Each structure stands twice: as structure tokens, then as C-alpha cells.
Amino acid sequence: MTRANHRVTSLDVARAAGVSQSAVSRSFTAGASVAPETRTRVLAAASALGYRPNILARSLVSRTSGLVGIVMGHLTNPFYPAVLEAFGAALRRVDKRMLLIPVPDGDVDQVIGEVLQHQVDGIVVASATLSSALAEECARQGRPVVLFNRTTTAPTVATVSCDNDGAGRLVARTLVAAGHRRLLYVAGTPDSSTNVERERGFRAEAAALGAAVRVVAGLYRYDTAFAAVTAALTQPPDAVFAANDVMGCATIDAARRHGLAVPEDLSVIAMDDGPMAAWAGYDLTVIRQPVTDMVAAAVDLLLAAGRGEAPAHIRLPGTLTERGSARL
Amino acid sequence: MTRANHRVTSLDVARAAGVSQSAVSRSFTAGASVAPETRTRVLAAASALGYRPNILARSLVSRTSGLVGIVMGHLTNPFYPAVLEAFGAALRRVDKRMLLIPVPDGDVDQVIGEVLQHQVDGIVVASATLSSALAEECARQGRPVVLFNRTTTAPTVATVSCDNDGAGRLVARTLVAAGHRRLLYVAGTPDSSTNVERERGFRAEAAALGAAVRVVAGLYRYDTAFAAVTAALTQPPDAVFAANDVMGCATIDAARRHGLAVPEDLSVIAMDDGPMAAWAGYDLTVIRQPVTDMVAAAVDLLLAAGRGEAPAHIRLPGTLTERGSARL
DNA sequence: CTGTTAGCGCTTTCAT
DNA sequence: ATGAAAGCGCTAACAG
Numbered sequence: 001m002t003r004a005n006h007r008v009t010s011l012d013v014a015r016a017a018g019v020s021q022s023a024v025s026r027s028f029t030a031g032a033s034v035a036p037e038t039r040t041r042v043l044a045a046a047s048a049l050g051y052r053p054n055i056l057a058r059s060l061v062s063r064t065s066g067l068v069g070i071v072m073g074h075l076t077n078p079f080y081p082a083v084l085e086a087f088g089a090a091l092r093r094v095d096k097r098m099l100l101i102p103v104p105d106g107d108v109d110q111v112i113g114e115v116l117q118h119q120v121d122g123i124v125v126a127s128a129t130l131s132s133a134l135a136e137e138c139a140r141q142g143r144p145v146v147l148f149n150r151t152t153t154a155p156t157v158a159t160v161s162c163d164n165d166g167a168g169r170l171v172a173r174t175l176v177a178a179g180h181r182r183l184l185y186v187a188g189t190p191d192s193s194t195n196v197e198r199e200r201g202f203r204a205e206a207a208a209l210g211a212a213v214r215v216v217a218g219l220y221r222y223d224t225a226f227a228a229v230t231a232a233l234t235q236p237p238d239a240v241f242a243a244n245d246v247m248g249c250a251t252i253d254a255a256r257r258h259g260l261a262v263p264e265d266l267s268v269i270a271m272d273d274g275p276m277a278a279w280a281g282y283d284l285t286v287i288r289q290p291v292t293d294m295v296a297a298a299v300d301l302l303l304a305a306g307r308g309e310a311p312a313h314i315r316l317p318g319t320l321t322e323r324g325s326a327r328l
Numbered sequence: 329m330t331r332a333n334h335r336v337t338s339l340d341v342a343r344a345a346g347v348s349q350s351a352v353s354r355s356f357t358a359g360a361s362v363a364p365e366t367r368t369r370v371l372a373a374a375s376a377l378g379y380r381p382n383i384l385a386r387s388l389v390s391r392t393s394g395l396v397g398i399v400m401g402h403l404t405n406p407f408y409p410a411v412l413e414a415f416g417a418a419l420r421r422v423d424k425r426m427l428l429i430p431v432p433d434g435d436v437d438q439v440i441g442e443v444l445q446h447q448v449d450g451i452v453v454a455s456a457t458l459s460s461a462l463a464e465e466c467a468r469q470g471r472p473v474v475l476f477n478r479t480t481t482a483p484t485v486a487t488v489s490c491d492n493d494g495a496g497r498l499v500a501r502t503l504v505a506a507g508h509r510r511l512l513y514v515a516g517t518p519d520s521s522t523n524v525e526r527e528r529g530f531r532a533e534a535a536a537l538g539a540a541v542r543v544v545a546g547l548y549r550y551d552t553a554f555a556a557v558t559a560a561l562t563q564p565p566d567a568v569f570a571a572n573d574v575m576g577c578a579t580i581d582a583a584r585r586h587g588l589a590v591p592e593d594l595s596v597i598a599m600d601d602g603p604m605a606a607w608a609g610y611d612l613t614v615i616r617q618p619v620t621d622m623v624a625a626a627v628d629l630l631l632a633a634g635r636g637e638a639p640a641h642i643r644l645p646g647t648l649t650e651r652g653s654a655r656l
Numbered sequence: 657c658t659g660t661t662a663g664c665g666c667t668t669t670c671a672t
Numbered sequence: 673a674t675g676a677a678a679g680c681g682c683t684a685a686c687a688g
Contacts, residue, residue, distance in 0.1 A: 335681090338682065382681050
């Protein structure tokens with residue numbers, strides 16, 4: 001038991017163990033030179049007093065906070081909670097924690113400032129972009145930035161994303177091969193690189209194969225996608241590629257409401273593979289993004305940058321997961 | 329422009345502005361006594377050099393880190409991302425950030441240790457509980473803990489939750505008033521206070537009104553709930569209360585697959601009001617938890633504890649949101 | 657209002 | 673292997 005309301009410091013432990021304060025510090029530092037016997041004594045005293053090293057103080061001198069800033073846009077898109085969990089696990093493995101900043105919208109730049117003040121060891125920006133001016137400032141301060149699920153031309157930031165162009169092509173190829181000719185693309189937010197690439201790949205491949213592609217704006221959200229698809233159904237396509245799974249669900253719901261059966265009358269393939277894609281009510285055929293690998297790659301890039309390596313750009317392939325929403 | 333690869337400190341700014349280092353500190357402290365003219369000069373120098381105060385150093389002396397630990401269980405339950413966003417917004421308003429620890433399962437205690445080392449100003453534990461030993465240690469260190477969406481008997485932790493018992497009663501009353509008699513409760517994880525309270529209230533009120541209640545185990549997950557409900561449908565109930573919205577969706581899907589129409593053959597009411605509850609495919613009648621208010625209350629409790637007030641227990645009522653899944 | 661002076665709790669040379 | 677001492681970058685008295 002320890003006295004109430006008193007922050008136990010390494011000095012307290014030192015006194016209790018009859019050693020110097022630095023001996024205590026060493027006992028808590030992996031691979032420091034302490035006599036095993038000393039260390040045991042120190043650890044005993046420490047746990048008796050309920051001592052835990054103060055990471056803030058340590059960070060101040062070691063110049064690494066053990067914190068990684070995660071700047072994330074729309075947590076309500078079920079893709080991102082999965083990403084968050086993956087980052088939590090991956091970062092814990094390298095003994096770092098997440099400083100999470102859910103950014104309302106747009107004002108990423110301001111938010112990055114806050115994160116920098118916390119002396120984070122790196123920053124992950126997901127579902128948003130930051131100005132190149134700020135990217136440069138991060139670089140100057142030696143704080144690696146990796147853009148997750150977005151690409152950029154800023155030379156100082158690393159990026160990790162799915163091969164969206166390839167995914168779009170794969171879907172087009174798959175649908176056309178199954179005999180579909182009138183294709184509909186339900187787009188995400190038009191300014192996101194993710195959406196742009198998926199659309200580009202999908203259209204290019206479809207065009208090459210002689211299939212027509214119409215595009216409606218779904219903005220990555222259920223309600224907008226539902227409305228857009230409903231409107232598009234006046235001239236029904238035979239297959240839909242939705243830029244994320246939420247909009248895939250919206251497409252299916254809109255089709256059913258319109259009296260169309262999925263997949264008999266309409267094939268639906270969506271990007272992402274969140275929890276609801278597997279629900280019995282949807283059974284959505286999807287392109288699964290390799291979230292775990294993407295996150296692992298992002299963490300690697302962060303660490304690599306910490307070692308002074310140049311920012312890289314990683315693209316991982318998505319994989320087609322066939323379920324019941326597409327007649328292939 | 330500033331020199332590459334050099335962390336700008338307040339001393340650098342002081343020199344550049346021709347003032348003392350403390351003048352710089354004051355210029356960045358709200359309500360400190362600095363001549364306006366001095367402050368402008370300092371701020372100018374600071375922004376020229378790209379200076380940002382180092383929060384770590386500040387925290388070390390001010391003894392508040394500006395960090396709140398958020399320990400969260402299942403991010404994949406769509407209820408929690410919404411909670412996270414709300415906390416992000418509410419905490420930012422009091423100038424604090426989130427140290428997010430997604431806890432795999434169970435090992436909350438170990439995780440709290442990490443959080444404590446970061447000198448957090450408080451800890452929010454959502455969808456999990458912590459041992460009372462650890463709760464006591466937090467208290468001793470003066471770090472307020474609030475349990476979110478869980479209750480406990482530990483005297484040192486505050487709690488915020490929905491009035492789950494009341495919600496259960498409300499649903500039973502509503503369902504029975506609409507003529508339903510054979511009720512089914514799709515339970516969440518049996519050891520969560522949340523589930524226990526909902527079930528207790530639902531059963532008590534149903535019993536009082538002379539309606540029968542069967543219970544199946546859904547574990548708060550889609551797949552288990554789908555299987556459990558499917559099995560229960562061999563002797564169909566007329567109404568279902570699902571302990572969360574995901575299981576509500578599972579119930580609807582299971583019913584439809586079984587050839588039952590919702591709400592004609594089966595009324596479904598669920599707890600929580602996540603994004604998909606409003607989807608056209610489900611149109612789920614729900615008890616909405618007042619997330620924003622709950623989060624605001626949690627933040628208040630954190631701040632109150634910081635001022636030395638005793639831990640309180642707050643319960644906010646849920647509200648019935650009628651949509652199309654229940655015949656009322 | 658401003659500068660000087662102590663630390664916050666820890667890591668890290670540098671001697672011993 | 674250990675202790676003494678010098679900071680990490682900042683805030684907070686305390687004089688002036």
C-alpha cells in the first residue's frame with residue numbers, strides 16, 4: 001500500500017530500495033547495465049509503492065513520445081473502425097499508442113498542429129488529406145506522415161492504399177465476363193483519390209470490353225446512394241459497382257424496393273468488406289481491402305521514416321470475395 | 329523558413345524576439361500578464377520560426393497532460409464509433425485529446441496501466457469493466473475513471489449509462505399495449521450490466537402485464553443473433569426485443585428468411601440507433617440512447633472529479649423512435 | 657509587465 | 673555496476 005494522493009516517483013523508489021535514482025531508471029530500461037540483484041530489489045520496492053515510470057518525463061528526454069497521431073474522417077463508415085482496431089493492435093506491438101483525432105471535416109491542417117504539439121512519433125491520416133505546406137512542416141520536424149487509403153503527390157508523405165484502379169478493373173472484367181453490359185458505378189465523394197481511382201479503373205476496363213458505364217453520386221453514404229440508385233433505376237442497369245459496402249447495401253435495398261431481385265435482375269458488387277456485407281440480408285459480393293496488411297504496411301512506413309528512409313508508396317491488391325449479390 | 333531538422337524551442341523564439349524565455353511562455357498562456365506589444369512580437373517570431381509549444385514539457389510541470397484515456401471494447405459494434413466521435417468533439421471543447429486503447433478483450437487492467445503511465449487526466453472505460461483494485465489505484469493517483477455504458481459497485485468510479493431497466497420496461501409496455509403476448513428477448517453478452525438491466529426490466533414489466541418472455545442468446549453480434557432467432561422461430565413469438573440494433577437487423581433477416589413479414593407477422597424493437605437502423609431495408613423501431621448527452625455527462629464527471637467532487641452515477645433515459653419494424 | 661530562478665520526473669554521460 | 677550531475681522544454685513563483 002502506498003500513501004494516498006502522492007505521485008510516486010523514481011526517487012521514492014530509490015530511497016525505498018536504498019539505491020540511487022539512476023539505478024531505478026536503469027532497472028526499468030531494457031538492456032541497461034544493472035546487477036540482477038539490484039534490479040529485483042528495485043522492482044520489488046517499485047511494486048510495493050505502486051510506482052510506474054512517468055512516460056511524459058521519459059519522452060521529454062528521449063524525444064519520442066510513444067504516441068502516433070491518427071487523424072480520421074468518418075468513423076461512421078464501418079470501414080474505419082476496423083482500421084482503427086488494426087492500428088491499435090499493430091502499434092501496440094511496437095509499443096506505441098494512438099492519439100485519435102476524429103476530424104469533423106476539412107480542417108485537417110489545424111488538427112495536425114495539435115497532434116504535433118503532443119510530439120507524436122508519427123501521424124497517420126486516414127480518409128482525408130493534408131496540405132503540402134503542413135506535410136512539409138511535419139517532414140522538417142522529423143515527424144513521418146503516412147496517408148492511409150488516400151494518395152497524394154506531396155513528396156514528403158508516404159502512402160498506403162488498396163490498388164483501387166486494379167479493383168475497378170477487376171470488377172468490370174468480372175461483370176462483363178458474366179454477361180453484364182449496362183453497368184452503373186455508384187461513386188463515393190468525387191474528390192477522394194480512392195473514388196477517382198476506382199471509377200477510372202472501372203470505366204477504362206468496361207470501355208475496353210465494350211460495356212457502357214453510367215455514374216451516379218453516392219458520396220459513400222447510405223442515404224445519398226439509396227436516392228441516387230433509386231433514380232437511376234428508371235433505366236435499370238444489369239450490374240452495379242458501388243464504391244463502398246454501405247452503398248452496396250443501399251443499392252440492394254433500392255433495387256428490392258423497386259421490385260428487382262438481387263442477383264437475378266441486378267448484380268451488385270461493392271468495395272470494402274465491412275461487417276454488414278456478410279449479413280444474410282445482403283450477402284454482398286465484395287472486393288475486400290486487405291486492412292491488416294495495409295495497416296502493417298503503414299506502421300512499417302512510419303518506423304522506416306523514423307530510421308530516415310524516404311517515404312514510399314504502397315499499394316496492396318484487393319481480393320474478390322464472392323457471395324450472393326452478383327450473378328457471375 | 330526555419331533550419332531543417334532542428335526542434336524550435338521557446339528559447340529560440342525568445343532570442344529571435346529579444347525577450348526572455350518566460351515571456352515566450354506567457355505569450356502562449358491564456359490570461360498571462362504580457363504586454364500586448366510584447367506578445368505580438370513573440371507570436372511573430374514564433375510563427376516565423378515555426379514554433380509550437382511542446383505539450384509534453386508543459387504537462388510535466390503543469391501536471392495535466394491534456395489526454396483522456398479511452399478504453400474501448402468492440403469498435404465493430406457500430407454504437408461505439410458514434411460514441412468515439414462524440415467524445416472527440418466533447419473533449420476537444422475542453423481542450424483535451426483522446427488516447428484510444430481498443431482492448432482486445434478482458435485484459436482491461438493491464439491496459440489501464442499503460443494509460444496511467446501517460447499521465448492521462450482521466451479514463452473512460454466503455455464496454456468493459458475494470459477490477460476494483462485498479463479502480464482504487466486510479467483513485468489514489470487522482471485519475472478519475474468513468475465507466476461508460478456499464479455500471480459497477482466500485483465506489484471510486486463514476487458511471488454513465490442509459491436507463492436500461494426503464495428501456496426494457498418501456499418496450500414491454502409498448503409491445504403488450506399493441507396486443508403482443510408472446511415475447512422474445514434477444515440477449516447481449518450475459519455478463520454485461522447493460523444486458524442484465526435491459527432483460528430484467530423487460531421481463532419484469534412483461535410479467536406484470538401477463539405476457540410470456542422467452543430469451544435467446546445473441547451476444548450482441550449479428551451471426552449469433554441470427555442463428556439464435558432462427559432456432560427460436562420454430563415456435564414464433566409475435567414480438568422481439570433485441571438488446572442492440574445489430575441483433576435487431578439479424579432478427580429481421582432471420583424472420584424474412586423464415587417467411588415471416590416484418591412487422592405484419594413479427595414486431596421488432598431494438599436497443600441503440602446506429603446508422604443501419606434507419607436503412608430502408610430494416611427501418612428499425614428502436615430505443616435511441618442519448619449518446620451526445622451521455623458523452624457530455626461523462627466529460628462533466630471527469631471534470632468534476634478533477635475538481636475533487638465525489639463520483640456520481642448518471643442514468644439517462646432512452647427514447648422510443650418509431651419506424652416501421654413494429655406494429656404498435 | 658518582465659527577467660531570473662527553480663524545478664516537473666526522467667535518461668544519460670561521466671566518473672568512480 | 674553504480675552514483676552524481678546535467679539537462680529535456682516548459683511553467684510558476686519571486687523579485688524588480
